[in-house]
Every structure is written in C-alpha cells, then in structure tokens.
Amino acid sequence: MGLFDGDIMKYEDWNKISRIASRKSLWMVHFCTGCGAIELPPVMTSRYDMERFGMGSMATPRQADVLLITGYLTVKTLKRVVNVYEQMQSPKYVISFGSCPINGGMYWDSYNTVKRLDRYLPVDVYVGGCMPRPEGVMNAFLELMKLIDEGKARGWEKYQKYYEQYKRNQKMAFNFEREKDEGA
Amino acid sequence: MKALELIGKGEEMHGRAYIKSDKEEASSIIKKLKENGFDHFVMLSCVDWIDNNEFELVYHLWSYEHKEHVMVSIILPRDNPSMSSMHELFPQIETYEREIHEMYGVDFEGNNRLTPFMLEGWHDMPPMRKDFDSKKFAEDVFDSIPEIKEEEDEGI
Amino acid sequence: MVVEKIAVIALYTTIAMFVGILFMGVGRKIVARVHNRVGPPVYQGFIDIAKLLTKKTNISHGWIYDLALLFSMTGIMLTILFLPIGGVKLLSMEGDAFLVLYLLAIPALGFALGAGASGNPNAAIGVMRALVMMLSYELPFVITLIALMIYYDTSSIAQIVEMQHAKWAIMIPPFVLAAAVADMALQGMLMEAPFDISTAPHEIASGPMAEFGGKHLGALMIYKAGTIVAYTTLFVDLFLGGGVVMHDGSVLAYLANFAVWFILIFLVFTLSLLINTSFPRFRIEQAFKFYWKYEALLAFISLIWVYLMVIS
Numbered sequence: 001m002g003l004f005d006g007d008i009m010k011y012e013d014w015n016k017i018s019r020i021a022s023r024k025s026l027w028m029v030h031f032c033t034g035c036g037a038i039e040l041p042p043v044m045t046s047r048y049d050m051e052r053f054g055m056g057s058m059a060t061p062r063q064a065d066v067l068l069i070t071g072y073l074t075v076k077t078l079k080r081v082v083n084v085y086e087q088m089q090s091p092k093y094v095i096s097f098g099s100c101p102i103n104g105g106m107y108w109d110s111y112n113t114v115k116r117l118d119r120y121l122p123v124d125v126y127v128g129g130c131m132p133r134p135e136g137v138m139n140a141f142l143e144l145m146k147l148i149d150e151g152k153a154r155g156w157e158k159y160q161k162y163y164e165q166y167k168r169n170q171k172m173a174f175n176f177e178r179e180k181d182e183g184a
Numbered sequence: 185m186k187a188l189e190l191i192g193k194g195e196e197m198h199g200r201a202y203i204k205s206d207k208e209e210a211s212s213i214i215k216k217l218k219e220n221g222f223d224h225f226v227m228l229s230c231v232d233w234i235d236n237n238e239f240e241l242v243y244h245l246w247s248y249e250h251k252e253h254v255m256v257s258i259i260l261p262r263d264n265p266s267m268s269s270m271h272e273l274f275p276q277i278e279t280y281e282r283e284i285h286e287m288y289g290v291d292f293e294g295n296n297r298l299t300p301f302m303l304e305g306w307h308d309m310p311p312m313r314k315d316f317d318s319k320k321f322a323e324d325v326f327d328s329i330p331e332i333k334e335e336e337d338e339g340i
Numbered sequence: 341m342v343v344e345k346i347a348v349i350a351l352y353t354t355i356a357m358f359v360g361i362l363f364m365g366v367g368r369k370i371v372a373r374v375h376n377r378v379g380p381p382v383y384q385g386f387i388d389i390a391k392l393l394t395k396k397t398n399i400s401h402g403w404i405y406d407l408a409l410l411f412s413m414t415g416i417m418l419t420i421l422f423l424p425i426g427g428v429k430l431l432s433m434e435g436d437a438f439l440v441l442y443l444l445a446i447p448a449l450g451f452a453l454g455a456g457a458s459g460n461p462n463a464a465i466g467v468m469r470a471l472v473m474m475l476s477y478e479l480p481f482v483i484t485l486i487a488l489m490i491y492y493d494t495s496s497i498a499q500i501v502e503m504q505h506a507k508w509a510i511m512i513p514p515f516v517l518a519a520a521v522a523d524m525a526l527q528g529m530l531m532e533a534p535f536d537i538s539t540a541p542h543e544i545a546s547g548p549m550a551e552f553g554g555k556h557l558g559a560l561m562i563y564k565a566g567t568i569v570a571y572t573t574l575f576v577d578l579f580l581g582g583g584v585v586m587h588d589g590s591v592l593a594y595l596a597n598f599a600v601w602f603i604l605i606f607l608v609f610t611l612s613l614l615i616n617t618s619f620p621r622f623r624i625e626q627a628f629k630f631y632w633k634y635e636a637l638l639a640f641i642s643l644i645w646v647y648l649m650v651i652s
Binding site: 108115174 | 302303304305307311316318319321322325326327328329330331332333334
C-alpha cells in the first residue's frame with residue numbers, strides 16, 4: 001500500500017484498472033455441471049460468439065476466473081465443485097444458470113439435489129429459466145461485467161470472510177443424519 | 185409368440201410376452217431364452233407393490249431374430265428381499281443389480297460389487313421405496329441448513 | 341558505445357515482446373474469422389496479460405516453480421538477441437547458428453522444471469511429450485540449416501541475411517523444399533496444431549500449464565509472445581532475406597527494413613495459424629514418425645541437391 005499513497009497512482013485508480021482488465025477477459029472453467037451445459041456450446045460457437053467479449057474456456061481451475069454452475073447440483077457434485085472453487089485464484093466469480101440453484105427448481109422435493117446454492121458457495125449472478133436461452137446467457141455475462149466494473153461482484157471476499165459458516169453448511173449437506181422417527 | 189412357446193407359460197401383454205416365475209426357476213428360464221435367440225438384455229427393473237407387501241423384479245430381454253420383447257417377472261417378499269445374481273449370463277446385470285440394491289434394498293447373492301453407486305454418504309432408507317417421504321427428507325435435511333449471516337456493516 | 345548497445349538491445353527486446361503480444365491478439369481474431377465468428381479485439385493479448393498480472397492470490401509450489409519461468413523467459417530473450425531483426429545486428433557473431441540451436445532447448449528445460457515442481461501428473465505427461473516433440477522436429481530443421489550453411493559458406497545468421505540481398509534463399513530451387521520442411525518444423529516449435537500435443541486442453545488438462553495461474557501464467561504468456569517472434573524471425577532470416585530491402589544505413593532504411601520484417605513475420609504467422617485451424621491434433625507417435633520419416637527424407641534430398649549444386 002505504501003507505493004500507492006499518492007506516489008505513482010491512487011489505490012482506487014489502480015483497482016479500477018485491474019477491474020477493467022478483469023472484466024474484459026474473463027476465463028471460464030470448462031466444467032459444466034448439470035443439464036444446462038447444453039446451452040453453452042451455442043454461446044461458444046459462431047452464432048452467439050462469446051469470445052468477442054474476451055471470454056474463453058480454460059482447462060484447469062487454476063487458470064480460470066469464472067465458474068459456471070449450469071443447472072442442478074447433487075450432493076456428490078457439490079463436493080467436487082467446492083474443490084474446484086477453492087482451487088481458483090481470486091478475484092473469482094460464480095454465475096449460476098437455471099432455477100435449480102435458486103430454489104431447487106424442478107427437483108425441489110428430491111432427496112439428492114442441493115436446493116439453494118447460496119448457502120454453500122457465494123453466487124454473483126443468477127440467470128432464471130429452465131434452461132435460459134443463449135441470449136439470456138449472454139445477458140448474464142454482460143451483467144457480470146457491469147457488476148465487476150461497479151465493484152459489486154465481491155463473492156470471493158464474502159467466501160473468505162464467512163469461511164466458517166460456508167464450511168459448516170457444506171459439512172451439514174455432505175454428512176446428513178436424520179433422527180429416526182418411529183414408523184420410518 | 186416364440187417366447188411363450190419356448191417356456192410354455194405366460195401371456196401376451198401390450199405386444200410383449202409376460203412370464204411370471206419364481207426365484208428358483210428364473211435362472212433356468214433366462215438361460216433357455218438366451219440360448220434361443222433372446223440374446224440382448226435390455227434392463228432389470230423393480231416395482232414396489234406396497235399394498236401387497238412385495239417387490240417385483242422384471243428382467244427384460246429382446247431378440248433381434250424374432251423381433252420380440254419378453255419380460256420375466258419374479259415376486260419377492262418385501263421384508264427381506266434377496267435374489268441370486270445372474271451376472272454370469274449377462275455381465276451388465278451387475279450394474280443394474282448394484283443400482284437396485286442401492287435404491288430399493290434388494291440383496292443379490294453372488295454379486296460382490298454391491299458398493300454405493302450414485303448416493304454418497306447415505307445412511308437412510310433406500311430412497312425409491314414408496315414409504316420414503318422424499319419431500320419431508322428434503323425439508324429436514326436441506327431446509328434446515330441456515331443462510332449465511334452477514335454483518336450489517338457490509339455496505340457495498 | 342557499450343551504453344548505446346545496451347540501450348538498443350533493451351529497446352529491441354521490448355519491441356519484440358510487444359509485437360509478440362500484439363500477434364497473439366491478432367491471431368485470435370484471424371482464427372475467429374476463419375470460424376465465421378467475430379472474435380476478440382486485436383489488443384486482447386494485452387488485456388489478458390494485464391488481468392493475469394493483477395490477480396490477488398498467487399499459488400506457488402516452491403522456489404523452483406517460481407524460477408522455472410525465468411529460465412524460459414531468459415532463454416527466449418537470449419535467442420531473440422542473436423537474430424537480426426530487420427537487418428539490425430544486436431549480438432550476432434560468427435557461429436551463432438549453432439548457438440541458436442542450443443538456445444532453442446532452454447525453454448523446454450524451464451517447462452520441465454516448472455512442471456516437475458508443480459507435482460501434477462498431467463504436467464509430467466505434457467512435459468514428456470513436449471521434450472519428445474523437440475527431439476523430433478530438431479532433426480529435419482538442423483539438416484536444412486546445414487544445407488543453408490553449405491550453400492552460403494558461413495555459420496552466422498547475420499551473414500546469411502546479408503548474402504540474400506540480391507536474391508532471397510527461397511528463390512533458389514533446392515531451398516523451396518528446405519523452406520517447406522522448415523515451415524513444418526516451425527509448426528512444431530510454435531506448438532500450433534497439428535503439433536499442439538503438449539498443451540492439449542482436452543487430453544491432458546493443458547499439460548505443463550496445468551498448475552500455472554495468476555502471475556505465473558502471465559509470465560508464461562509473455563514467454564509465449566517471445567517465442568512467436570523468435571521462431572518466425574528465425575524462419576524469415578534464413579529463407580526470406582530477413583526483411584532487408586535498403587542497405588544504405590539511413591533512418592529511412594531502418595524504418596523500411598523494420599516494416600518489411602514486420603509484414604513478413606506476420607505472413608509466416610498467419611500461414612501457421614491457417615494450418616492450425618484446418619487440422620486436428622496428432623498423437624505424439626504420429627508426430628514423431630512424421631518428422632523423422634517424411635520430413636527428414638525431404639530435408640536429406642534438399643541437402644544432397646544443395647551439395648551437388650555447390651560442388652559443380
């Protein structure tokens with residue numbers, strides 16, 4: 001911080017430059033969960049080209065900035081997704097597609113899917129629909145870029161700050177034990 | 185239909201042959217069908233007749249030669265269901281039996297790969313049984329997980 | 341005099357990195373147009389590197405992992421200094437063709453150290469494949485280099501550039517064949533398809549780059565920009581006259597030579613990109629067989645042809 005006390009550049013301006021660089025080249029992890037992954041190939045190929053915003057897909061989470069949760073998450077997948085999210089380097093963002101991460105969606109009474117993603121991972125942008133069309137997906141990317149520009153996409157800071165609460169929620173989902181009531 | 189002629193019993197139901205049998209002779213029926221042209225094993229399914237207190241295991245086979253679909257059905261008691269495994273006849277039955285063991289609780293003797301398949305860390309009743317209340321389970325487990333409480337000075 | 345020389349060296353190294361990063365962005369645009377898409381803006385390379393260098397957490401796997409990138413970057417910068425850029429000789433000397441061949445191996449060594457220190461098995465597989473690739477494309481490339489050295493009777497790349505002032509090497513019949521062989525070796529050097537085996541994203545999770553993120557990946561991309569400029573400049577210097585069109589040493593000559601060099605390396609890079617978009621990926625044994633069987637045979641034919649031309 002000493003370098004920025006008015007010597008070369010103000011800290012807010014440096015943050016602004018780093019946010020411009022961050023929003024103009026978002027790289028997504030090529031790990032698409034759930035049934036919404038079918039909406040990603042049209043967005044990536046020549047009809048609704050997402051590379052014109054600078055977005056591309058990378059093979060490993062260490063190299064990527066944004067994690068797309070496309071659809072429902074089972075408990076089994078949630079363990080792996082948390083692993084992937086923790087390997088990414090900040091600043092990192094999460095976009096969730098569909099209505100399943102919002103409130104359970106079509107699987108609202110299922111024994112195996114996670115109902116509200118917000119309790120396990122910090123989500124920056126939600127896209128409604130089952131599944132959203134490619135235009136909706138592109139809109140979500142633009143919305144995320146706008147939030148980054150205004151400095152409001154702070155999911156990774158939330159995860160660091162409330163780490164114990166997130167971990168407690170994840171453990172409750174992974175190791176659930178119900179008390180046996182009579183007649184069950 | 186060819187299958188009914190081969191085995192000598194059963195009836196035609198919706199264009200498919202339906203043969204009822206029991207635990208002991210199921211293996212020999214399926215073996216006989218396999219040797220006579222019914223060499224494609226389609227699937228193994230399980231029905232939970234909770235009012236009659238029994239499980240029904242149905243083995244589906246198809247023959248490309250005769251273009252016929254045959255279903256061999258076996259009734260098991262609901263309290264301690266167990267069946268002998270048929271994975272020597274068709275190797276893919278091992279995976280179907282694993283799924284039915286996890287979802288319904290039916291034990292298959294001779295199949296030594298009945299490990300957890302799709303559910304991780306599951307301690308409860310097998311979930312596809314009809315007396316498993318999925319909605320109550322989802323409410324108990326998932327709705328009891330609290331939201332993330334943020335402190336109030338998070339003025340973003 | 342020494343201070344002037346150091347200033348010129350620093351200037352040209354910076355220009356080479358700048359040109360390389362610009363080419364990365366333009367390359368993505370060209371590939372996107374081939375795919376009938378719009379593609380990112382041409383300055384996208386700069387934004388990518390800026391984003392990577394401003395990441396807030398940087399996970400490191402030890403000091404070897406941190407230093408490995410320095411190996412690669414210094415290797416490639418050193419290679420650039422021995423190649424005349426637009427006719428400007430930076431550190432050229434007698435026998436620097438052999439020196440450049442040695443220096444081509446240092447970046448791969450840096451990769452190997454970085455991938456080994458990161459401890460990822462995918463990285464180990466990727467590095468092994470990268471080293472096998474390097475072994476396989478060096479054979480036909482060295483044979484064509486020997487053909488050039490026999491014809492021009494010198495072992496300095498700067499001399500080869502000077503002796504092409506009347507006629508480019510590619511206009512002499514045996515060197516058409518040699519240039520084709522060297523262009524295929526260039527595909528391997530640049531790690532473009534069909535030879536992008538070692539950094540394949542779908543097969544081995546991008547190989548040696550698997551654990552790189554943040555500032556390390558930014559340094560890796562700068563290294564990649566350097567390789568683009570270094571290897572295409574090597575090709576242009578050996579076969580296309582190095583971009584030297586005016587020899588009188590005036591300021592206009594410097595600018596004209598620089599412009600022609602820029603256009604020539606851009607054309608060579610575009611050709612390699614167009615081959616990239618048209619081909620799928622080879623397996624490592626197919627690439628090895630391709631280089632050591634067919635390319636080596638063609639390179640030998642051109643070598644014998646040149647020798648017969650020289651002794652007659």
